[in-house]
Ligand SMILES: NC(=O)C1=CN([C@@H]2O[C@H](COP(=O)(O)OP(=O)(O)OC[C@H]3O[C@@H](n4cnc5c(N)ncnc54)[C@H](O)[C@@H]3O)[C@@H](O)[C@H]2O)C=CC1
């Protein structure tokens with residue numbers, strides 16, 4: 001057992017090593033976990049378990065596997081479901097001498113059983129009040145294996161989401177545009193365009209045929225860039241199964257009609273489809289590496305958000321829920337523009353004082369805008385607000401930040417876009433945002449609106465992207481603003 005109970009540091013480094021080698025969880029072990037292996041050897045064993053349980057980073061010892069299997073069988077016999085087994089396995093890992101029946105959490109287990117006819121949260125920190133809903137989509141392997149998830153968009157985030165669902169046992173169909181991408185995923189289990197270094201689980205398949213893709217889908221994950229979402233839905237929504245739930249991961253504001261995804265998607269697909277929105281600091285590459293990540297799923301239907309959280313959660317992926325769809329959506333759209341500003345600051349070499357000031361004031365603009373549109377300031381202080389802003393402003397993997405850095409170094413926007421393979425949503429969203437803020441004004445008057453004074457960073461970035469001012473002039477204008485009370 002000691003070899004399994006490694007220190008947190010050892011655990012982390014082993015998982016990171018697995019990620020760096022391009023290893024992915026390949027198959028579900030009989031003890032209800034994932035064997036993470038390279039071509040030649042097992043690198044780690046990750047028990048399939050609820051979010052706060054820690055994975056172990058060493059291959060399981062034979063004694064541990066026997067105990068875990070016994071534990072899992074006993075849970076299975078009592079009809080407690082897979083999450084119960086997983087929790088027991090995790091519990092067993094952490095308490096070498098404990099077992100399902102005699103462990104220190106036996107009382108909690110009984111309480112959970114009473115609450116939810118089989119749901120169990122042994123050793124986990126949060127309350128069990130909603131556990132019955134959380135257990136639903138992962139109650140048993142057969143049910144999970146029948147729950148087809150379709151991910152629309154074979155870009156970097158679509159692939160990372162597909163990987164996340166597939167690792168949790170769901171059969172995933174990636175709906176992609178290019179035949180060669182589908183072919184590579186089906187035959188080589190790799191998305192050679194975005195993640196050639198990662199082997200995908202075998203329960204991910206890909207197709208370009210919308211009829212085949214969406215047939216029998218139980219959940220559609222939307223990972224298509226914001227500006228092409230309308231056209232995408234016009235073309236393909238007819239193939240969606242009736243009332244199929246949708247999880248949207250795109251972040252931005254539509255240029256054409258100044259709509260957030262939470263306005264656009266229900267309008268396009270009809271109100272009968274439950275829709276949830278995922279946001280938060282989550283670089284696709286780090287998710288592929290199974291590096292610890294925390295996100296938020298927001299939906300007006302909290303039960304739906306909880307259901308999705310349960311489907312997505314894994315030892316390296318923590319999913320919070322929220323009802324504040326507007327706050328989360330405004331944050332996700334705006335942080336990309338703030339990240340372009342941060343990149344410009346970096347590209348101009350203005351130092352860390354100015355960077356910290358700029359990002360902080362950017363967060364303040366985001367918060368004011370979200371509250372103005374009906375969101376909550378609490379959301380803006382959370383993962384989808386400052387969390388994602390920090391990641392995108394300071395993280396070298398950010399495409400929006402990279403656009404800013406290149407602008408700051410003197411490249412033109414045309415040059416940058418012509419040489420970028422992936423979408424940087426902030427570019428189009430910036431000009432949509434200023435029009436949204438200055439609603440009612442003629443285009444030529446937008447920069448003379450009161451909103452321009454209230455949101456100087458958002459307007460500044462838009463003006464730079466539209467070529468009205470240079471990055472240097474943009475920064476000078478910010479510094480030249482009159483002193484005011486901090487808000
Ligand atoms: N990459 C990341 O780390 C994260 C991205 N996101 C968001 O996810 C969304 C998608 O981003 P990525 O996958 O990273 O973008 P990407 O640029 O990597 O891929 C976009 C995908 O959309 C497809 N696509 C483009 N136009 C299409 C059309 N008309 N019809 C069908 N498919 C089309 C492309 O073929 C490509 O596969 C964006 O809104 C982004 O902000 C959210 C969190 C993290």
Ligand SMILES: O=C(CO)COP(=O)(O)O
Nearest residue numbers: 280281282283398399400
């Ligand atoms: O939204 C993201 C991470 O949460 C990705 O940001 P970029 O689009 O700037 O890479």
